Amino acid sequence: MKNKLIAFSQRIINWIKTNKIKSSIVFLLLVVYYFSLPRTLFQEPYATVIESKEGELLSAKIALDGQWRFPAQGSVPDKFKKCIVYFEDEYFYKHPGFNPVAMVNAFQQNRQAGKVVRGGSTLTQQVIRLSRNGKGRTYFEKIIELILATRLELGYSKNEILELYAAHAPFGGNVVGLEMASWRYFGVQSHQLSWAESATLAVLPNAPSLIYPGKNQIKLLSKRNRLLLKLNQEGIIDKQTYELSIAEPLPQKPYDLPQIAPHLLQRVAKNQEGSRVKTTIEIGLQNRVNQIAKYYYNQYKQNEVHNLAILVIDVSNRKVMSYVGNSPTDGNHQKDVDIIDAPRSTGSILKPLLYAGMLDDGELLPNTLVADIPTQIAGYTPQNFNLTFDGAVPAHRALSRSLNIPSVLMLQDFGVNKFYEELQRFKLRDISKPPDHYGLSLILGGAESNLWDLCRTYAGLSSTLKYFNANQGQYRTNEFAELNYDDAFQVDFGDETRQKNILGAGSIWLTYNAMEQVNRPEGDEAWKFYDSSLKIAWKTGTSFGNRDAWAIGTNAKYVVGVWVGNATGEGRPILTGVTSAAPILFDVFNLLPRQRWFDTPFKDLEEVEVCSLSGHLAKEGCPTIKELVPKKGKNTSVCPYHKTVHLDKTLEFQVNSSCENMQNIVTKNWFILPPVMAWYYKSQHIEYLPLPPFRNDCMGTQTATMDFIYPKTNSKIYLTKNFNSEVQPVILKVAHSQRESKLFWYVDKVFKGSTKTFHEMPISATTGFHYITVVDEFGNEIRRKIEIVKE
Template sequence: MAFVLLIVYYFSLPRTLFQEPFSTVIESDDGQLLGAKIADDRQWRFPAADSVPDKFKQCIVHFEDENFYWHPGFNPISMWKAFIENRKAGKVRRGGSTITQQVIRLSRKNKVRSYSEKLIEVVLSTRLEFRHSKERILELYAAHAPFGGNVVGLEMASWRYFGIPSNQLSWAESATLAVLPNAPSLIYPGKNQQNLRRKRDALLLKLLNRNVIDKMTYDLALTEPLPQKPFDLPQTAPHLLDRVEQKDKGKRIRTTVDISLQERVNQISKTYYNQYRQNEIYNMSILVIDVKTRNIVAYVGNSPTDSDHDKDVDIISAPRSTGSILKPLLFASMLDEGEILPNTLVADVPVQISGFAPQNFDMTYDGAVPAQRALARSLNIPSVLMLQEHGVNKFYETLKKYRLKDLTFRPDHYGLSLILGGAESNLWDLCRTYANWTSTLNYFNSHQAKYRTKEFSELNFYEESKPDFGSETYQKTMIGAGSIYLTYNAMKEVNRPEGDEAWKFYDSSMEIAWKTGTSFGNRDAWAIGTNSDYVVGIWVGNASGEGRPELTGVNYAAPILFDVFNLLPRKKWFAKPLNDLEEVEICTQSGYLAQDDCPKVSQFVPIRGKNTKACPYHKLVHLDRTQKFRVNSSCEDVGNIVNKKWFVLPPVMEWYYKSHHIDYLPLPPYRDDCQHNEKGVMDFIYPKNYNAKIYLAKDFNGKVQPVILKVAHSDPKATLFWYVDNVFKGQTQHFHEMQLDTETGIHYVTVTDSRGNEANRKLEIIRD
């Protein structure tokens, strides 16, 4: 029988005393409260803390159970006194319960008081004393005691009534909270003040008499006011709290957020929100990442807007059109594959590819532009032509390796629009990609040209979590450090926001690699930047997807980006990864590898860059002494011929290029007395493709507008003759444009010059 009773006694106490749900709580990296969400039972109940503050511990023990550290879970003397007093009164006036018994009663849902229930509490209390230490019992009490209304537990009560964490409570505040579980109805703003003060002051007097506090502390404590209006909990990172709750509901999580930085970033968000909502732009998100650890140090999921404008939507993880934000990834991939060099000239002329006709943002054409300058200026046409050369499928696979999870369709769904915002991504994935890039470059420079096998790791907001970057290797995991460095150099030259255009001329200016993006219809404005220690990402727009005039990355996202970077420590520019670069001779004007006829300059390029093709735009020409005409041995003595290297672009590229470069010299014509077999070269500027569909547009008055055909010729003096369906339409000189007035349907256009050169187009004219 004794053995059976012992077994029953052992298993009488449930393994888990409390089944109630807890609030989800997040803290900063130094333990300060960032925010909390109410528990599922609509009670504010924080998870139990690791320890109880000493002041509250002294107060609760002296108020509730002075013999707490000496009894085995119940106090027979107190229980006997309570029994006698209750008998005399004819009702229950005193319980005589210890703190341990109160923990048991709380775990049993405060069942109706009776002698049989009291007996059960005694048995379970002794069992609880065997299971846990006195300190752990105090922790359970502090976590589950009622403090009035729907406030449960010391930590929540401390925030609710005093607006501070429990470890910062004064003696008077600790005494106030110690008397509440005994009578939680006392705490009500503006009511029961005298009764509450009397209980608090009596406890303070007991602490003085027991030499727990001195006379000065006692006198000062008596002067402290009682709590009045309840305090709101901090909501410093509400969207991060929502994110944590998805995985760790009901837990207390210490995050990696720097509360000082978070509060200042929140203020920046509020300032710009008040400014931008004047243009009916209501949402923004900001993410700041510590590159070395991949820890998130600031997280603003949305602006402080209202429910009508989706304030609860966490836009950091929401898929949005990328605009131009992917262009650096293409540039770096092509550098790494040896397909371009930093200054390789890329065509910037009107193009139409399978019905897709990209346009630059400013609707102009440069003819040809260095690749890194095209990136810095975010030109669309050069980017599309680069993607066409690199391959959509190849670039798509690269993006999938970066784990951009919102690429949910096949590559042919996006086509060449992939580089101009035809795809969607989110701020989290994009910032992670740039953080992994920066870390790759940093590690390569600081660890003898080595990479890490798991460098491309996930972002982290759990303080106790440490990333695994894998083992060291000499093989690049995704992309070489040299390509990243050259891409960042190009991104450093992106045009700064208004007011910061002259940043290069100031020693105090921050050097960051950054890129903006604007989606079609002005729906999304992006800006992402990095220095050697941090990545900052910004998105601005409307969560509803509504576009707004002038909403661009440089006008709306970039100012926020630079204000956030101003909060961060200034860092030196990245060291040059010489072990992943090679110095080669580059053609000064074309950016290609230099050939014999090029003016040359030395430049560092990725190792595979030395295998790119040589400059196709330079050739050796023979001139007369005036250097105004080309000659040959048929019309000039060999001794009088001047040999000169000449930079020559294709006709259409030349036609636009020379209008932006006054130093560009077209190839001189042959002197009239010279015999030569060389033919001039010409090409259509519009339409670009042979089989072209042209839709006739109408003006505001409803009048159908004619089609204007354009041709470029390498000889500026050439006369061109125009034919439509074998009918002569006219001739042009200098500016070769012809207005086409014809019926709808299919037509054939032929343009010839006096030397017999010819260009043809088949057009299908369509009227809406």
């Protein structure tokens, strides 16, 4: 055998040497034949298709040429394979791309009819014809198809040729390809088709006009049943299957494609137009979140709130588990807008990042008292949502209650530029203007961000804490990686390192503990009393004018983000984060498996003694408690509010050596807040004791202090009228450290009266600028400039 091959090869070489021109022509023809088949057989655009992680169709967008043409799926269901082969090309697995017998029979029939009535084309030839955009059915074209079909057979397997046919065959109207036809006519994926449904689709490319609903039903039924009979006669299906199949009805009306994640489809189409993308969406969860979105939309639209968005993230891998970009509203209310990526005013949603940043930088401890008093800073006057003041509040309570004034004062201490740089490290894209543009309003919604970036940020924080605890105090260099919706993509979290990425695990854990204490929505107020209560760290936000309602929550496994509002930016009085977004947040979390709370990151915390009243590091004489704080927390300031005072034996008066024997003087450490802070603080804390006054027989400097409660510095006061159109007086208020002291009031150096105990003074003044002066009985004086104007 080997000698025969050698001899044959030698004859070919000799022939080439003696027939150089002929051999060159043969070689050239072979080269032309080899390159005759285009590298890409089909140039048509495809529909954009997204599937769930389980392979279920979520949504699809029509191809750019207006055809419903799905990208090839990679395999053809066995039922359809058998149906199409037995109907179109019984010898498909045996011929080299063309069937000479079928071609001869077709030639004879066409000649007898005087026109082309039968093609005799194989499935391979039909693939070539489809790729050539259905050129005329001439004999010359048949020759070209034949040549290209043989070339296709040499370069592709039989299964690959069937895949090309199934993906590009016409199925009536603008439906192209088996996968789209399965959804359009039967509402299922192609691998779920029955024998009758597969047979129906197998006969359609031969006569796609038969599929029009309500027409040609008899012809279509006859074709389908003849194919089913053939399959039964060939032993492909048994008698019972055949009888059940011919009893199945034909499709009567086209089905709509699933629209389970239409806004994620928009997002995919921006970068992957014409692709089939298997996403990270869990279809069961997505369907249930869609139901929640529909329920709340139907509730909120009655109050003219028309849009909402929900995002669910797996913390461990940053995969998007559910993506609801908008409510099921209508075109008049921007139903096609993807809110998840839209910049919206942040409200209070950034407050945990400021709190964590200050903890991490050693500028704050969890229980440090922060002022909560009427405040004006460079003309900016923040207000708490409920328009009340606590005087002073622990920092973690200020966060859990989302108090605005303490947050602004904390930002002032931390620095706007410094906080802005921290937000840039979190890659919040929409916070893109210079820090001076935002000022202190940055913490109260003066900036914009989007649900995608915010959920990514909180997922990064949760993952930082979880990884630190699970890996002996290690961090990862790319912990704040981008979120991912492509199931084939694996996120690279970078290398392990001892260096924190943005925030340390200790400050994140303390922040989450504060966020876990946020009051729950209506109906879940008693959550703290139940061990089974859902435990999450969460935060709400409401923008100015009630235009945006936010709620973002996290545990060790999941992050859920919710936005509610109007895409047009129209505000509604009832729209708040707690009442509108939070109920959705908790309903979504209740769909997810319960998770244990974060472990304590002891490697990034230290136990210190802090003052139990002020929350500062304790100094001698302070009542103390032990508290876990970030390592830099050891460098914060010691308690400034405990002072040593000398009292008589009754503890009712301050004394000194001028009025009391030294052996009778009692020395105590007294908790003393500044006057305005104390004035509001004592209304919330009945245990707060003001500093006792000096006994009348004592000499020496009095330590009394006072400050204005109202008006604020350089404030503009508007005169109001009652129902009788009478101009009402302006009520001035002062806080004094010794409540019983007598105060004397002056307006523009004119005496207006005195007060004792309750330091409030009504004054009637003309419009314009005035100077208010208050002097106490010890000679202490305070002054304030105001402007009075008419409404």
